[in-house]
Amino acid sequence: MAKKSPAKRRTKTVSKAQWAAIKLFAMDVDGVLTDGTVAISSAGTESKNFSILDGMGIVQLHKAGVAVAWISGRPSGATTARATELRVPHLVQGRVDKITALQELAIELGLMAKQICYMGDDTIDAPAIAWAGIGVAPSASMPSALKVANYVPTRAAGLGAVREVCEHILANRGQ
Numbered sequence: 001m002a003k004k005s006p007a008k009r010r011t012k013t014v015s016k017a018q019w020a021a022i023k024l025f026a027m028d029v030d031g032v033l034t035d036g037t038v039a040i041s042s043a044g045t046e047s048k049n050f051s052i053l054d055g056m057g058i059v060q061l062h063k064a065g066v067a068v069a070w071i072s073g074r075p076s077g078a079t080t081a082r083a084t085e086l087r088v089p090h091l092v093q094g095r096v097d098k099i100t101a102l103q104e105l106a107i108e109l110g111l112m113a114k115q116i117c118y119m120g121d122d123t124i125d126a127p128a129i130a131w132a133g134i135g136v137a138p139s140a141s142m143p144s145a146l147k148v149a150n151y152v153p154t155r156a157a158g159l160g161a162v163r164e165v166c167e168h169i170l171a172n173r174g175q
Helices: 006-012 016-020 052-064 077-085 098-109 123-131 143-148 161-172
Strands: 024-027 067-072 090-093 116-119 134-136
Touching: 016 161, 024 098, 024 161, 052 067, 052 161, 067 077, 067 098, 077 090, 090 098, 098 116, 098 123, 116 123, 116 161, 123 134, 123 143
Parallel strands: 024 067, 024 116, 067 090, 116 134
Antiparallel strands: none
């Protein structure tokens, strides 16, 4: 009998009740909402590509009453512009200690870890992924992030991975 892939095993550990309990979907930006690349022009301007699919998932979460937060290790005007466009209420930039930022936000919102889904792709995200009720890492994430993740989306980062998680949250809330 063939062994199940690690991603499949992690996917099966998340119950419908766990997805339904989520009140905050927090995530890293680069490598989660984007493919992890940043374009810098010779004039010094920065641009990033964000998925419209992911944006629609975030809009649907807002409508369903699920809070959204972006926690990025680096400040970025492109990130601010997209967060403003999507009306992301909790934008934290320039914080490499993601677990502390996430726990501070949880306290501010009166939430427990089991009510939070966190998605990240790098070593600095791993503690937050492990702490959250549902920890998610895109398939191309660093091994430390994948090791602690409960769920690995089938879609790639920056190409609908966030939307896939949004769909799980919404479907299990009955929406």
